[in-house]
Amino acid sequence: MSRWRTEVPTSGSVSLPPDPHALDGLGRNHSIETALADLVDNSIDAGASDVLIRFMQQRGRLCGLYVVDNGRGIRADRVDAAMTVGGSAAYGADSLGKFGLGMKAASFSQARSLTVLSRTADSHVVGRRWRIGDRTDFQCDVVPPDFAHEEIDRSWNLKSSDTGTVIRWDDVTGFPATDDPTRVQGFLTATMTRILDHLGLVMHRLLAEGRINIGIDAEDTDLATAGPRFDVTPLDPFGYQKPGHLDYPKRLTATAHGHAIHFDCHIWPGRSKTRQFQLVGGVVQRQGLYFYRRKRLLHAGGWDGVTVPDPRLQLARVAIDIDDEIIGLFHMNPEKSRVTVGPEFAHLAEQARGEDGTTMADYLRDAEAAYRTSRERSRNRRRMMPPGRGFEPALKGTIADEVPFVEGENPIDIRWRRFEGTDLFTVDRDSRTLWLNDQYRSTVLSGRRGGLNDAPLVKALLYLLVEDVFQGEYLGAKDKDNIALWQEVLTTAVLCEVARSEKE
Ligand SMILES: Nc1ncnc2c1ncn2[C@@H]1O[C@H](COP(=O)(O)OP(=O)(O)OP(=O)(O)O)[C@@H](O)[C@H]1O
Numbered sequence: 001m002s003r004w005r006t007e008v009p010t011s012g013s014v015s016l017p018p019d020p021h022a023l024d025g026l027g028r029n030h031s032i033e034t035a036l037a038d039l040v041d042n043s044i045d046a047g048a049s050d051v052l053i054r055f056m057q058q059r060g061r062l063c064g065l066y067v068v069d070n071g072r073g074i075r076a077d078r079v080d081a082a083m084t085v086g087g088s089a090a091y092g093a094d095s096l097g098k099f100g101l102g103m104k105a106a107s108f109s110q111a112r113s114l115t116v117l118s119r120t121a122d123s124h125v126v127g128r129r130w131r132i133g134d135r136t137d138f139q140c141d142v143v144p145p146d147f148a149h150e151e152i153d154r155s156w157n158l159k160s161s162d163t164g165t166v167i168r169w170d171d172v173t174g175f176p177a178t179d180d181p182t183r184v185q186g187f188l189t190a191t192m193t194r195i196l197d198h199l200g201l202v203m204h205r206l207l208a209e210g211r212i213n214i215g216i217d218a219e220d221t222d223l224a225t226a227g228p229r230f231d232v233t234p235l236d237p238f239g240y241q242k243p244g245h246l247d248y249p250k251r252l253t254a255t256a257h258g259h260a261i262h263f264d265c266h267i268w269p270g271r272s273k274t275r276q277f278q279l280v281g282g283v284v285q286r287q288g289l290y291f292y293r294r295k296r297l298l299h300a301g302g303w304d305g306v307t308v309p310d311p312r313l314q315l316a317r318v319a320i321d322i323d324d325e326i327i328g329l330f331h332m333n334p335e336k337s338r339v340t341v342g343p344e345f346a347h348l349a350e351q352a353r354g355e356d357g358t359t360m361a362d363y364l365r366d367a368e369a370a371y372r373t374s375r376e377r378s379r380n381r382r383r384m385m386p387p388g389r390g391f392e393p394a395l396k397g398t399i400a401d402e403v404p405f406v407e408g409e410n411p412i413d414i415r416w417r418r419f420e421g422t423d424l425f426t427v428d429r430d431s432r433t434l435w436l437n438d439q440y441r442s443t444v445l446s447g448r449r450g451g452l453n454d455a456p457l458v459k460a461l462l463y464l465l466v467e468d469v470f471q472g473e474y475l476g477a478k479d480k481d482n483i484a485l486w487q488e489v490l491t492t493a494v495l496c497e498v499a500r501s502e503k504e
Pocket residue numbers: 038042043046069071072073074078081082083088089096097098099100101102103104165
């Protein structure tokens with residue numbers, strides 16, 4: 001047998017620049033919403049206070065997309081580095097950028113052409129364009145300043161500023177190849193919703209702090225008008241009212257290579273129908289770890305070896321900030337949509353302790369117990385009729401979270417109508433409506449403007465009181481007597497209110 005050599009010998013070298021097709025492979029794990037999040041990261045890094053995402057529609061077809069911000073722009077001497085794959089700069093301590101890859105990977109995952117136009121404080125404009133597919137070299141096109149000006153100065157539905165950046169995608173591969181209005185509108189609505197949800201989730205801390213506003217609209221180039229702007233609202237996966245266990249949230253801390261790692265352990269109050277609890281995907285996937293880097297959520301859910309997913313742990317969510325780069329412990333993928341943990345991580349979680357000595361195992365046990373209690377609580381509650389029209393969505397949501405509904409029954413509405421006499425309400429079992437007497441409306445609203453979902457407090461109280469009489473085949477003697485009693489008391493009460501408001 002021949003001798004094994006530890007060093008591989010070489011006899012010269014050849015230059016092998018990557019084939020431009022390599023660009024096609026960038027960002028393969030992106031979806032349109034994660035790609036856009038990557039561009040919004042850049043806008044945030046550029047100090048923007050407002051970002052607009054705009055879909056472009058021409059002769060019925062979706063043809064392009066813009067991401068426009070009012071940040072500080074890209075300097076003329078920096079634009080070529082910005083367009084370079086891997087052309088990274090020095091990053092600030094709270095910079096979301098890291099790889100020098102994001103904009104290119106995000107854009108080429110969705111579109112065949114990326115144009116960048118930007119204006120800085122010295123009012124210089126720059127423009128560059130990358131197209132993939134039609135080049136055999138790494139040449140980036142220079143866009144003339146007059147076109148750059150034109151694009152930057154278009155009427156964007158954006159808080160204006162003297163500086164800013166326009167990112168333009170053409171030949172977007174994921175857009176439907178049709179001008180059929182129903183299909184285009186369906187695609188647009190579904191895609192915008194996904195983007196609003198995803199950005200609301202990953203940016204929720206930055207949005208809640210007011211660091212950034214993000215809007216989405218669509219422009220019809222034939223009419224030269226943009227539709228309404230929809231703003232991204234924060235979607236906080238820890239956004240419950242009251243925790244499901246009095247001792248929580250609790251911070252458990254472990255130390256790795258001299259860095260403290262905090263596990264902020266939360267317990268939701270119960271299975272909830274709110275967007276904050278449901279998020280996107282199933283609740284079982286949404287239990288577990290939430291990794292944040294520089295206030296940006298990277299990764300939502302999963303236990304990464306700390307424990308195994310279990311329906312009984314669905315109220316458990318743990319926030320972990322990985323601002324410090326802790327070598328070997330965490331890796332984020334270049335798409336910034338996943339964090340993978342090193343083999344030490346599960347061991348570290350085991351060592352984490354709260355100030356009172358709480359361990360991860362204690363926390364998981366408490367989360368499971370809270371789940372059991374919340375199940376029992378709602379199982380033991382009397383079934384009620386579901387609320388229908390006249391209730392504010394938040395109120396309906398809370399009722400749905402708290403009470404089991406009578407199955408197969410139509411919801412009951414609470415609405416206003418003028419009727420004779422002084423009675424405050426009538427029970428209309430046939431139309432499943434509790435009518436409120438319109439002559440008291442302005443008093444109940446104390447001068448505030450009315451609407452379908454007005455007077456939530458009065459409606460909630462009446463719902464809790466009267467809901468029962470909508471149940472069953474007919475109105476029993478007991479029900480009738482109760483209604484008479486409530487009517488007497490409440491009508492007197494509302495007449496007192498009228499008298500007081502007239503005195504004022
Ligand atoms: N909207 C913008 N405003 C100002 N500068 C921008 C904007 N978008 C990109 N840039 C510049 O382009 C550079 C390259 O962006 P890119 O997203 O490709 O990489 P990165 O942000 O540096 O790192 P990462 O790969 O982690 O996103 C940025 O570092 C920034 O200097």
